[in-house]
Amino acid sequence: MYSKTVMDHFRNPRNVGEIENANGVGEVGNPLCGDIMTIYLDIRDDIIRDIKFQTFGCGSAIAVSSMITEMAKGKHIDEARKISNKDVAEALEGLPKNKLHCSNLGADALHMAIKNYEERRAGITRPEPVRKEVHVHREGGKCYCPYCDVEVSENTTFCEACQSNLEDEH
Amino acid sequence: MKIINLDHISANPLLPEVKQAMIEAIGADYGNPSSQHRMGERAAQMLEDARKSVSRLVNAANDREIVFTSCGTESANHAVKGVAFANRDRGNHIVTSNIEHNAVIRSLRRLKSMGYTVTSVSVGADGRVDPADIESAITDTTILVSVMHSNNETGTLQPVAEIAAIARKRGVLFHCDAVDSVGVVPVDVQDLGVDLLSFASNPFYGPTGVGGLYIKRGVRIWPLLEGGIQEHNKRAGTENLVGIIGMGKAAELARRELDQRMAHTAALKKKFLDELPNYIDEYIINTHPEYSLPNMLSVSIKYIEGESVVLMLDDENFAVSTRSACATGSLRASHVLLSLGLSHADAQGTLVLAFGIDNSEAQITAFLGALQRVVKTLRDISPLYRRSAAEG
Numbered sequence: 140m141y142s143k144t145v146m147d148h149f150r151n152p153r154n155v156g157e158i159e160n161a162n163g164v165g166e167v168g169n170p171l172c173g174d175i176m177t178i179y180l181d182i183r184d185d186i187i188r189d190i191k192f193q194t195f196g197c198g199s200a201i202a203v204s205s206m207i208t209e210m211a212k213g214k215h216i217d218e219a220r221k222i223s224n225k226d227v228a229e230a231l232e233g234l235p236k237n238k239l240h241c242s243n244l245g246a247d248a249l250h251m252a253i254k255n256y257e258e259r260r261a262g263i264t265r266p267e268p269v270r271k272e273v274h275v276h277r278e279g280g281k282c283y284c285p286y287c288d289v290e291v292s293e294n295t296t297f298c299e300a301c302q303s304n305l306e307d308e309h
Numbered sequence: 310m311k312i313i314n315l316d317h318i319s320a321n322p323l324l325p326e327v328k329q330a331m332i333e334a335i336g337a338d339y340g341n342p343s344s345q346h347r348m349g350e351r352a353a354q355m356l357e358d359a360r361k362s363v364s365r366l367v368n369a370a371n372d373r374e375i376v377f378t379s380c381g382t383e384s385a386n387h388a389v390k391g392v393a394f395a396n397r398d399r400g401n402h403i404v405t406s407n408i409e410h411n412a413v414i415r416s417l418r419r420l421k422s423m424g425y426t427v428t429s430v431s432v433g434a435d436g437r438v439d440p441a442d443i444e445s446a447i448t449d450t451t452i453l454v455s456v457m458h459s460n461n462e463t464g465t466l467q468p469v470a471e472i473a474a475i476a477r478k479r480g481v482l483f484h485c486d487a488v489d490s491v492g493v494v495p496v497d498v499q500d501l502g503v504d505l506l507s508f509a510s511n512p513f514y515g516p517t518g519v520g521g522l523y524i525k526r527g528v529r530i531w532p533l534l535e536g537g538i539q540e541h542n543k544r545a546g547t548e549n550l551v552g553i554i555g556m557g558k559a560a561e562l563a564r565r566e567l568d569q570r571m572a573h574t575a576a577l578k579k580k581f582l583d584e585l586p587n588y589i590d591e592y593i594i595n596t597h598p599e600y601s602l603p604n605m606l607s608v609s610i611k612y613i614e615g616e617s618v619v620l621m622l623d624d625e626n627f628a629v630s631t632r633s634a635c636a637t638g639s640l641r642a643s644h645v646l647l648s649l650g651l652s653h654a655d656a657q658g659t660l661v662l663a664f665g666i667d668n669s670e671a672q673i674t675a676f677l678g679a680l681q682r683v684v685k686t687l688r689d690i691s692p693l694y695r696r697s698a699a700e701g
Contacts, residue, residue: 146620152690155689157695163320169414176612176692193692193695195612195613195654195657195692195693196617196618197614198620200614201690
């Protein structure tokens with residue numbers, strides 16, 4: 140089901156943990172599907188000197204988190220911001236379609252953490268780390284019918300292709 | 310390294326005697342049981358021997374009340390849709406529970422799109438249906454009640470005999486999905502008082518691809534498959550004779566060894582439950598402490614997600630199942646666990662264990678150790694665990 144690279148990052152996740160005095164923290168969560176990712180950044184001179192993550196989620200969520208930390212480490216924030224969820228999935232040699240929808244949140248969490256860093260620098264403080272609870276669709280994040288795998292639109296409750304009711308599934 | 314199967318709800322090994330019976334059946338090159346010649350006669354004899362053995366397992370009054378199907382799902386589809394279609398003139402209302410298997414839920418959903426109405430009753434926090442709720446849901450147009458014998462995610466047993474009595478009193482047909490119970494615990498269709506009962510061969514170490522449907526004599530039901538007059542005109546199509554012979558053998562063995570198997574798996578389950586607190590903390594047992602299958606257990610481990618647990622335990626050579634949303638195609642939390650009142654996050658960390666006759670106490674000890682390691686690894690990664698620890 141998962142590529143070798145996904146399984147490698149799942150089994151040996153890189154950069155796990157928390158940075159005590161992080162100056163950028165971002166969290167994305169999808170309480171219904173269940174994945175929650177937190178990214179901690181230590182940025183100096185706009186360079187990501189250190190990055191760590193914590194994730195509650197499935198195999199692909201953990202692998203995505205691990206991969207994004209590897210991709211962002213040492214990069215200038217302007218470069219790091221350019222990393223997309225699609226780039227992460229490609230670096231992992233692909234993710235199952237239904238996981239693209241749900242677990243591929245790494246770049247979102249990273250971008251959120253960079254935004255948090257910039258806000259802190261600008262003197263904007265928030266009581267909580269920047270957190271996005273609502274599940275939104277990112278670029279390339281399409282929805283598929285869980286039964287017949289045909290692409291369906293975001294808010295549909297019915298799959299035309301296989302006539303399945305998606306009310307409780309989608 | 311050999312994988313230790315603690316996922317007997319998903320797949321059971323074939324018993325050696327069953328395998329042997331099936332190999333012999335393949336070698337014997339039986340004909341078609343419907344044929345008039347001697348080859349066919351011999352095949353028909355094997356078919357009826359298997360039917361007798363399966364009939365005995367569920368204690369049907371007449372062997373003819375057993376219909377062979379291709380799986381438990383087909384049996385449940387046949388029961389629900391077949392009764393709905395055949396009794397449309399009497400009404401269009403069906404009563405069921407919130408925790409049924411998708412074979413029943415989706416059959417009913419299909420029927421709803423055809424003009425039938427469905428009332429689905431909730432279960433209590435203990436995972437059991439209250440028969441009084443079924444009774445109050447029955448109306449003048451109700452034609453069928455369908456409630457499962459044991460739940461396929463928690464193993465919790467339902468008060469089937471009480472519900473059957475209510476249905477009988479109200480003149481409504483009653484179907485029981487007993488796929489995870491038949492051959493695992495005693496199931497007696499006459500004692501239970503059911504009109505229809507679905508089951509499959511694999512839960513009692515028979516082959517996959519064969520199931521059975523008990524249809525009490527006189528029940529009005531349409532076939533799902535139309536064609537020839539096989540299975541007393543209830544299911545057309547040439548029988549899967551090799552599979553059915555395997556099922557017959559497995560049924561014979563299950564009937565003989567049931568008490569011994571129940572005692573064996575119950576001891577393993579008890580050991581696991583007794584010792585689990587020594588290995589991990591903060592978990593929820595979803596299975597009823599008293600009314601449950603002896604071999605089955607559902608446990609939700611807090612702050613971690615089930616698919617990750619399954620993959621890591623696989624690396625440790627243990628096969629288990631999860632009911633986390635991430636591990637299902639639909640990416641939705643289990644309707645059964647949400648019905649029990651679990652939060653989405655807690656439902657995510659749910660493992661389903663089903664012990665079998667091939668498991669040993671030493672394997673349970675080894676499994677507990679592996680589970681402890683995996684839970685620690687995943688909690689160390691989890692932001693929810695850190696947050697909970699920080700909050701004290």
